[in-house]
Amino acid sequence: MTAALDVQGLTTRFATRGDAVTAVNDVSFSVEKGRILGLVGESGSGKSVTGFSIMGLIDAPGEVSAGRVLVDGADLRGLSDEDMRKMRGSKVAMVFQDPMMTLNPVLRVGDQMAMAVRVHRKMSKNAALEEARRALDTVGIPSPEERLRAYPHQLSGGMRQRVAIAMALLHSPSVIIADEATTALDVSIQGQILAEVRELADETGAAIVWITHDLAVVSSLADDICVMYAGRIVERGTAQQVIEHPRHPYTKGLLESIPALHAPGTPLPQIPGSTPQLSRLPQGCPFRPRCPRASDICTTVPPADTVDGQTVLCHHPLERP
Amino acid sequence: MTEPILKIENVSKRFTRMPGLAERLVGKVVGGGKPVTVHALSDVTLDVAQGEVLGIVGESGCGKSSLGRVVAGIYAPSDGRVTLNGKPVAREHGGNIDKLTTQVQMIHQDPFASLNPRMKVGETLAEGPRYHNIIPARDVAARMRSLLEQVGLEGAYADRLPHQFSGGQRQRVAIARALAMEPEVLVLDEAVASLDVSIQAQVLNLFMDLRRDLGLTALFISHDLSVVRHVCDRVAIMYLGRLVELAPAEALYADPKHPYTAALFASVPTVGTGKRRFETIKGEIPSPINPPSGCAFHPRCPHAGPRCRVEAPRLTEAGQGRTVACHLNDGGVEVAA
Ligand SMILES: Nc1ncnc2c1ncn2[C@@H]1O[C@H](COP(=O)(O)OP(=O)(O)OP(=O)(O)O)[C@@H](O)[C@H]1O
Ligand SMILES: Nc1ncnc2c1ncn2[C@@H]1O[C@H](COP(=O)(O)OP(=O)(O)O)[C@@H](O)[C@H]1O
Ligand code: SF4
Ligand code: SF4
Ligand SMILES: [Mg+2]
Ligand SMILES: [Mg+2]
Numbered sequence: 001m002t003a004a005l006d007v008q009g010l011t012t013r014f015a016t017r018g019d020a021v022t023a024v025n026d027v028s029f030s031v032e033k034g035r036i037l038g039l040v041g042e043s044g045s046g047k048s049v050t051g052f053s054i055m056g057l058i059d060a061p062g063e064v065s066a067g068r069v070l071v072d073g074a075d076l077r078g079l080s081d082e083d084m085r086k087m088r089g090s091k092v093a094m095v096f097q098d099p100m101m102t103l104n105p106v107l108r109v110g111d112q113m114a115m116a117v118r119v120h121r122k123m124s125k126n127a128a129l130e131e132a133r134r135a136l137d138t139v140g141i142p143s144p145e146e147r148l149r150a151y152p153h154q155l156s157g158g159m160r161q162r163v164a165i166a167m168a169l170l171h172s173p174s175v176i177i178a179d180e181a182t183t184a185l186d187v188s189i190q191g192q193i194l195a196e197v198r199e200l201a202d203e204t205g206a207a208i209v210w211i212t213h214d215l216a217v218v219s220s221l222a223d224d225i226c227v228m229y230a231g232r233i234v235e236r237g238t239a240q241q242v243i244e245h246p247r248h249p250y251t252k253g254l255l256e257s258i259p260a261l262h263a264p265g266t267p268l269p270q271i272p273g274s275t276p277q278l279s280r281l282p283q284g285c286p287f288r289p290r291c292p293r294a295s296d297i298c299t300t301v302p303p304a305d306t307v308d309g310q311t312v313l314c315h316h317p318l319e320r321p
Numbered sequence: 322m323t324e325p326i327l328k329i330e331n332v333s334k335r336f337t338r339m340p341g342l343a344e345r346l347v348g349k350v351v352g353g354g355k356p357v358t359v360h361a362l363s364d365v366t367l368d369v370a371q372g373e374v375l376g377i378v379g380e381s382g383c384g385k386s387s388l389g390r391v392v393a394g395i396y397a398p399s400d401g402r403v404t405l406n407g408k409p410v411a412r413e414h415g416g417n418i419d420k421l422t423t424q425v426q427m428i429h430q431d432p433f434a435s436l437n438p439r440m441k442v443g444e445t446l447a448e449g450p451r452y453h454n455i456i457p458a459r460d461v462a463a464r465m466r467s468l469l470e471q472v473g474l475e476g477a478y479a480d481r482l483p484h485q486f487s488g489g490q491r492q493r494v495a496i497a498r499a500l501a502m503e504p505e506v507l508v509l510d511e512a513v514a515s516l517d518v519s520i521q522a523q524v525l526n527l528f529m530d531l532r533r534d535l536g537l538t539a540l541f542i543s544h545d546l547s548v549v550r551h552v553c554d555r556v557a558i559m560y561l562g563r564l565v566e567l568a569p570a571e572a573l574y575a576d577p578k579h580p581y582t583a584a585l586f587a588s589v590p591t592v593g594t595g596k597r598r599f600e601t602i603k604g605e606i607p608s609p610i611n612p613p614s615g616c617a618f619h620p621r622c623p624h625a626g627p628r629c630r631v632e633a634p635r636l637t638e639a640g641q642g643r644t645v646a647c648h649l650n651d652g653g654v655e656v657a658a
Contacts, residue, residue, distance in 0.1 A: 187588055187589050188602040191590070260551075260591055264571070
């Protein structure tokens with residue numbers, strides 16, 4: 001079966017003031033229909049740039065310098081700007097942390113959704129509004145007819161984010177990329193939206209990439225998890241594998257530092273040092289200065305993928321259970 | 322229990338302002354251009370004992386920061402009072418607020434915004450103690466270096482500017498700056514919220530060390546339930562400006578009594594529970610401009626009855642040093658009193 005989204009060797013660089021940084025470095029993963037892939041990592045690890053690269057939204061001084069992005073088997077790279085624009089919104093759609101990146105503040109929700117429908121499909125305004133209403137319904141918006149008449153600022157933050165998700169759904173895209181889509185929301189509202197997203201993947205068959213820094217969110221939402229560090233995917237596996245039996249020292253360190261897993265008041269295991277700057281990465285393994293398992297080889301040779309069901313980018317991965 | 326050093330008694334805080342465009346459009350506000358009143362805090366009563374860390378939890382806009390600021394003497398309460406060792410922390414006269422204490426220090430979420438970008442960190446640390454004559458002038462430099470070491474930084478960092486520090490280091494500097502004032506009470510407002518997970522653990526460990534070494538008393542404000550559970554002795558849950566539940570942390574997490582607390586706990590994703598379905602709280606958080614009648618949680622509460630729509634529940638005892646503001650704990654939801 002072809003994956004809905006197949007990313008191979010994706011590499012994105014930014015050339016700023018002489019020194020170039022590789023924000024996304026040889027990233028590969030695939031997502032099948034109806035599955036949710038959680039892409040986790042700390043700030044600056046390259047999650048958003050990965051999302052933007054897939055969407056063809058990298059502008060100069062940035063450049064996707066290598067890799068393939070296959071959606072339903074067709075490569076998006078090499079498409080003309082015009083063709084890529086057609087893909088966006090119809091085959092691949094993105095949801096951002098701030099819903100106002102998607103919504104136009106001066107148009108009623110219904111009008112802008114109807115416009116978005118008619119960009120890609122010929123139909124009457126009323127038919128388009130009906131599509132919009134159905135999309136709002138799918139994401140659990142109460143009394144959708146009323147919301148169609150509202151302006152974005154008349155809605156709460158949670159409601160605006162649902163509208164942005166509904167917009168993403170309008171053309172039944174094969175792939176939806178959500179970048180920190182619930183990070184700014186309250187937990188009760190986040191819980192509602194995560195529940196909707198899970199159902200949505202099951203019902204519409206969309207392949208979803210859920211980008212977040214929150215391990216708890218991906219561990220409850222995602223089917224598969226990719227952990228990013230300094231632009232690379234350092235570990236990839238099913239949610240259960242990665243959460244219950246992490247094999248990369250970084251993943252293990254992250255999970256161990258979560259307070260919920262320790263008796264109250266006890267010292268938390270901590271990863272020493274700080275998140276690295278891409279312009280000053282050490283030779284060899286980028287995690288080496290913080291890694292408890294590092295050996296000589298880690299200082300000189302960058303680790304390559306070790307694949308045995310669970311991919312680990314490490315010279316000394318933790319034992320398989 | 323030891324005598325409380327910090328007393329928050331029947332504190333309300335109201336803000337009056339002109340309605341924004343959005344509010345007028347949504348029609349949350351009746352009467353068009355008239356000023357609206359936000360009920361940020363309604364009749365909050367809390368004691369904090371010497372050496373205690375009290376967690377303050379709730380969703381956005383429920384009044385956590387307002388409570389922190391009232392305690393720090395940055396806001397004066399509209400009603401009620403806050404006293405530290407029996408003395409008020411602030412006084413209001415003619416619309417101005419006099420902060421009466423340096424003994425309560427606040428640490429904010431964004432470690433960058435709270436440091437002067439052009440001032441060497443050592444200078445930033447020394448500013449407050451020098452101004453308030455807390456440390457003799459000749460001891461300042463040495464004291465600042467030892468403070469930096471106490472928060473896990475090198476003394477030599479005193480000569481650096483804030484942008485030369487990482488987020489976690491800047492939060493350490495912010496903690497050192499608060500400690501430099503030799504406070505009796507710290508108010509940490511989402512102090513680890515903007516830090517990466519791996520750095521958050523470092524700062525939480527530092528906080529727990531300092532607490533043990535210095536016997537700190539603190540209000541620990543956070544929306545992160547697992548962080549609060551880890552560092553707090555007691556926890557106060559707030560909803561729309563009101564205290565709805567107060568309990569020792571362990572008891573609260575084992576058995577949340579207020580329907581809002583229970584629902585909040587159930588809607589939080591946790592690592593490794595294999596939980597694939599979220600229990601969700603229905604509905605949205607109401608506006609503090611026009612809070613629901615009776616129990617403010619009633620439009621979202623699965624247990625709400627007729628009494629909840631008309632009568633606001635009082636905080637009542639619920640055993641084990643716990644209090645809950647819910648009719649279920651006070652005669653039931655059926656009859657209106
Ligand atoms: N200076 C102010 N002027 C007007 N309204 C204010 C002011 N400070 C707070 N408020 C209002 O009081 C209410 C409580 O705000 P507060 O900042 O205490 O919430 P919070 O619980 O800290 O929220 P968050 O989790 O988003 O930080 C909100 O409705 C807020 O808009
Ligand atoms: N437009 C840009 N120009 C230069 N560098 C950038 C740009 N966008 C992102 N980067 C860099 O790429 C890296 C990854 O960023 P990002 O994907 O936004 O991280 P994340 O989403 O994981 O927090 C960071 O080091 C960031 O500074
Ligand atoms: S390659 Fe070496 S330094 Fe890198 S994570 Fe593995 S053990 Fe640690
Ligand atoms: S008082 Fe009524 S509405 Fe409020 S929490 Fe209790 S049962 Fe629910
Ligand atoms: Mg990002
Ligand atoms: Mg706040």
